[in-house]
Amino acid sequence: MSDQKAAGGPIDNRDIDDWKNRFNKTMANTDKFTAPSPAGARPWGTDFFSCFAPVDLCLITCCVPCVTFGKTHHRTRKNGNMEGYEPINTSCLAFWASSCFGLHWVLQSMQMQDIREKYNLEGSCIVDIAKSCCCGCCALIQAEKESELREKEKGVVSSQYANEQMVAQPH
Template sequence: MHPDGTTPGQIPASGYPNSMMGQPMPPSAPMYVSPRGRSVRSGEWSTNLCHCCDDPANCMITCFCPCITFGQIAEIVDRGSSSSEHSGCAAKGTIYGLLAMTGFACLYSCFYRSKLRGQYDLDEAPCVDCLVHFCCEACALCQEYRELKSRGFDMGIGWEANMDRQKRGINTVAPAVGHGMTR
């Protein structure tokens, strides 16, 4: 039993999982393998903010043209809500590029980080989303890109093509991993 009066796996009266109240996640929490080969529990990012070099190609693209990376992230996070397959990516990347000229792109992109975190129940780490994007925009975009990639998305083909692959049974997600040895 936890100090808040709940048993492992039971949601406390606050409505927040035990892990958000300083309690460990129950052993049944979903896990998957990150690109770095480590087991990741639900709520954790698959890579840290400063692991940009885990994907050198994306790191270079993001450093020189962050609007491309942002457009790819936005396409997946928005679940292809645009009418045409790649217009969502191009439109959002263009908006990001225009906002980058004014210095407000980090405000636009932090909204998508928050949305991504909500979709995958990720921690707001290492600090609040707007500060992450304001202080280290390129690293934040690279981390979000790697996170979606580690969850099985082919970032270069857009939402519709990813859903088509999923329907055809082409699975690019690493299998779930148990949490240690059991008897």
């Protein structure tokens, strides 16, 4: 076990430092708040309002959104094939704590910005904030599905959400 991780607990000090550094970097570069998508940015591969499928992801996100947030963080910042993933992790707890004060949208917007930058996707900070404030569960589901899709494109992960699109096969 890493000495960075609390003994027997889900807190990883490297994640805490990563979140602090990303927050400080974002606040230092306020031009990002109004910057348009970079030239050549791709559209999102998952629709914002397709948040009811797969149903298992929808239910988990609606009941415990912090778990989906932490899962997406692990996939995008640690390991695309989810090795070492634990449902209760530093990002999950940070999201939960920020939700207690109505500030979940800050971390969620930062995560969406990371996804846009990592996969060269269209969007802006203002859109990320609006999505996170107005329909947080849909934004969490879109971020998780998009990160899985993009990692799958890279050949890193296979689909975790069975029955997302069931197609009748001819007999």
